[in-house]
Amino acid sequence: MKLEIASGALRLARGQTLKIQDAVGSTFCAREGSVWITVENSRKDVVLEPGYCFRVDRPGLTLVQAFADASIALA
Secondary structure (H helix, E strand, O other): OOOOOOOOEEEEOOOOOOEOOOOOEEEEEEEEEEEEEOOOOOOOOOOEEEOOEEEEOOEEEEEEEEOEEEEEEEE
């Protein structure tokens, strides 16, 4: 995966979905709002509230969807 974000954060509008292929090793941190994260071939989904992070542990498609307007950081 190769994604460059100048500010280090990404804003998602309510209901907006971010699709990332092969994000394995990437960490998503919720700054504002809540987001739902699911990773292809994983049995667990994650809901991140502000201040919490999630590291993608497998290759495949990762979906991040905002429940309300949200801001996430990627590392």
